[in-house]
Amino acid sequence: MGKFADASARHTSECLRVDHLVQHDDRIFESIVIGAGQTGLAASYHLSRRGIDHVVLDADEAPGGAWQHRWDSLSMHDVHGVADLPDSTAPATDASTDRANEVVPAYFADYERRHDLPVVRPVRVDRVEPDPAPGSDLLVVHAGDRTWHTRTLVNATGTWTRPFVPHYPGVETFVGEQLHTVDIPGPQHFAGKRVLVVGGGASAVQFLGELAPVTDTLWVTRRPPVWRTGDFDPGAGLAAVTLVEERVRAGLPPASVVSVTGLMLRPQEQRAAELGAYERHPMFERIEPHGVRWADGRFEPVDVILWATGFRPAVSHLAPLDLTSPLGGIELLPVRGNVQGATTAARDRRVQLVGYGPSASTIGASRAGRQAALAVQRWLTTQPATRHTESA
Numbered sequence: 222m223g224k225f226a227d228a229s230a231r232h233t234s235e236c237l238r239v240d241h242l243v244q245h246d247d248r249i250f251e252s253i254v255i256g257a258g259q260t261g262l263a264a265s266y267h268l269s270r271r272g273i274d275h276v277v278l279d280a281d282e283a284p285g286g287a288w289q290h291r292w293d294s295l296s297m298h299d300v301h302g303v304a305d306l307p308d309s310t311a312p313a314t315d316a317s318t319d320r321a322n323e324v325v326p327a328y329f330a331d332y333e334r335r336h337d338l339p340v341v342r343p344v345r346v347d348r349v350e351p352d353p354a355p356g357s358d359l360l361v362v363h364a365g366d367r368t369w370h371t372r373t374l375v376n377a378t379g380t381w382t383r384p385f386v387p388h389y390p391g392v393e394t395f396v397g398e399q400l401h402t403v404d405i406p407g408p409q410h411f412a413g414k415r416v417l418v419v420g421g422g423a424s425a426v427q428f429l430g431e432l433a434p435v436t437d438t439l440w441v442t443r444r445p446p447v448w449r450t451g452d453f454d455p456g457a458g459l460a461a462v463t464l465v466e467e468r469v470r471a472g473l474p475p476a477s478v479v480s481v482t483g484l485m486l487r488p489q490e491q492r493a494a495e496l497g498a499y500e501r502h503p504m505f506e507r508i509e510p511h512g513v514r515w516a517d518g519r520f521e522p523v524d525v526i527l528w529a530t531g532f533r534p535a536v537s538h539l540a541p542l543d544l545t546s547p548l549g550g551i552e553l554l555p556v557r558g559n560v561q562g563a564t565t566a567a568r569d570r571r572v573q574l575v576g577y578g579p580s581a582s583t584i585g586a587s588r589a590g591r592q593a594a595l596a597v598q599r600w601l602t603t604q605p606a607t608r609h610t611e612s613a
């Protein structure tokens with residue numbers, strides 16, 4: 222309750238402060254950032270440092286990006302790490318039981334204020350399209366009946382708003398409860414229910430760790446999980462990011478960075494491990510009203526299916542820009558003289574994508590924000606403004 226009261230007071234004052242940034246027909250921004258999560262804030266910081274006139278449009282009611290929506294039982298002890306925003310130190314992910322959905326949003330809110338970042342919220346962008354005015358090379362950003370004109374765009378919309386649930390035959394006949402990671406109400410909700418956890422990522426491991434001590438669980442994944450022991454090896458991390466970057470550069474849809482770094486059991490998951498929660502089963506073939514069935518005829522009754530099956534990039538508002546390659550992803554240009562850090566859309570160099578593919582973790586966010594700001598600056602200094610831009 223306190224959290225939302227604070228947020229609304231803050232929101233009111235921010236709306237007043239940024240009123241001059243809200244659309245006026247004659248104003249043309251040098252850049253617009255969509256999204257104020259980790260990557261959007263990093264991009265805004267670097268744009269501000271370069272004196273680039275911009276605004277950040279964010280769909281949420283309050284600061285915090287996706288972190289404000291994470292489940293209440295996710296403590297700072299549970300998160301895998303929150304990287305520093307530029308010129309700032311992130312809250313420690315130590316043994317604290319403080320809620321991540323409060324600590325990280327408070328950090329972002331403070332960061333926005335401290336650096337006077339021009340965030341406007343709530344603004345959910347519906348679409349971005351080329352300006353239809355003759356001779357114009359501007360982009361037009363639409364949110365309901367509001368529009369903004371800009372010379373460049375930095376997209377930082379993350380994935381949280383696009384949960385992915387794969388289709389399995391019979392899913393519509395299931396009479397139990399189905400939830401995705403975005404809906405998790407906390408472990409007590411599941412007490413006394415048999416829960417099937419689907420997915421081979423870090424979220425599935427974490428849910429099993431919380432659920433197995435309070436209820437009966439069953440785990441299925443498409444591929445056998447790859448377990449990592451000991452601390453995260455930076456070399457392996459680099460290799461994982463490179464792999465994702467190569468996919469994106471080839472125009473393929475991105476894979477999750479977190480998914481290719483390997484899974485690890487932490488002390489808080491040991492109890493679940495002792496209970497056998499991490500004995501993984503292969504994917505079932507079909508869903509029936511009261512459970513799931515494998516190709517060999519085996520049946521397991523379940524009350525709840527928990528789809529920890531990940532997310533897809535939230536980029537549908539960019540569709541009018543036609544950025545997608547025939548292979549289904551938005552292809553990014555390589556960075557000259559630097560193997561990593563690509564953010565520029567190959568099909569439209571006015572558009573940067575941060576938090577997409579290789580930079581889709583807090584670790585890559587700051588570097589991506591800087592790369593995006595550099596690319597925006599390069600565009601603004603090398604591309605002459607069109608007549609439309611000059612007359613504004």
Ligand code: FAD
Nearest residue numbers: 256258259260280281286287301302346378379576582583
């Ligand atoms: P987000 O934080 O999702 O921010 C996107 C912003 O864009 C939001 O504020 C949203 O309102 C806004 N937005 C979206 N669509 C629109 C629109 N159309 N118009 C306007 N605004 C829009 N990474 C780690 O490094 N460490 C972790 O411990 C970790 N834990 C994770 C746990 C879970 C369950 C998940 C799903 C992911 C986790 N990740 C973690 C990955 C995490 O998603 C990224 O690290 C990071 O939070 C993404 O930041 P972002 O800025 O790209 O996106």
